[in-house]
Amino acid sequence: MREDEKTISRSSFLGSLGTLGLLGSLPFLASACKEPKAKPTIYDGNSEDSIIDNILTRRSIRKYTDQDIPQEVLDTILKCGIFAPSAVNSQPWELRVIQNPKIIAEISKRHTDYLRIEKKEIKDPENHSINYHAPVLIIIAKAIKGTGTLPTLLDCGLLLQNIMLAAHANNLGSCPLGGIVPFLNLDNNSDLLHLFNIPSDYEIAITLALGYPDENPQAPIRYTDKVKYIR
Template structure:
């Protein structure tokens, strides 16, 4: 249930000899709505097994809206975000990783790249690219905030996500610039993070959280 607190605030502002009244609406979540928000934050997990079911356009619309509502420094929104559902492009991204990976060692799931049928995006049907403006002071931080909006809004819709960092520097290599042009990433932007997105085929347990890393200073 949403409880709306209306704060009637009259601001006397001299603008072209006109006085404007601004009514501010503050939304306070209580009860089940508040609990749902907190539960969404605490129950989200990185998903590395997906079904074949594709994310719908309605779901993408909701996720994209949540994404562009992420705060950014000076509201510059110095990002370009692509939700790729074309299987040929996703397969090509995976092949570029495999080509680069030959003879190299990686950590995490990428270490299994020699296995048959390997997918750098865990066979998710949607591959998300978040690119940021090169040299923009706060662009990477803004991308991280936008990323979290993607993760949380997707989870709220019953979808699964996994941030993908290993492929990032590979997509930014000069020999892969054609891929970025293919998905209309401007030349003055670079890939900052990627996301695997789809319906989860697993329910992983939460890894250990280190509560001593967060402290209150009074």
């Protein structure tokens, strides 16, 4: 990050984006991107094999290339996301797909300042990235009250899982980012939520890093003894 980006004021930052600063980063509105170099995975088995393999091989990725994601791929992934089930089909979510590097850099800078105030560890303060330098940051907001007492947070979790599995099916990596959620919901970051056009009766539920992976982590141990059959 350049020094002038580190010291830019909030008002200057928001003003520099202009009216279309956000809209250009939303799904279905961005211009076409370069074709990816990654080759698609081809399965010899049936659709059941491919679905199960997709679930079992997805990993959280914390290292990404700078390769752009084609718009049609993003559209497919987001379509899979909003086809997730929700209680009485309430769809109590709002999604924002942030591709503008200035916005991501601003959030990262604010998060660095927040961690310093809270006296929390920052592994690389000069290169801190809230989404591991992925080219895309997806923000999922949930209705605060929902429809009555419906489990809106669970609905957003189902949406998130659809997005991550669809991303993996398209040879993309992802990583859910829950640690920055309380920070983004702070009152002094309301200007960002306003910039993202998130309604006042919504709050951030979860965020997600998305991009082409630059690592291939192995699966950690899964504890099968946590599954019990009651017959």
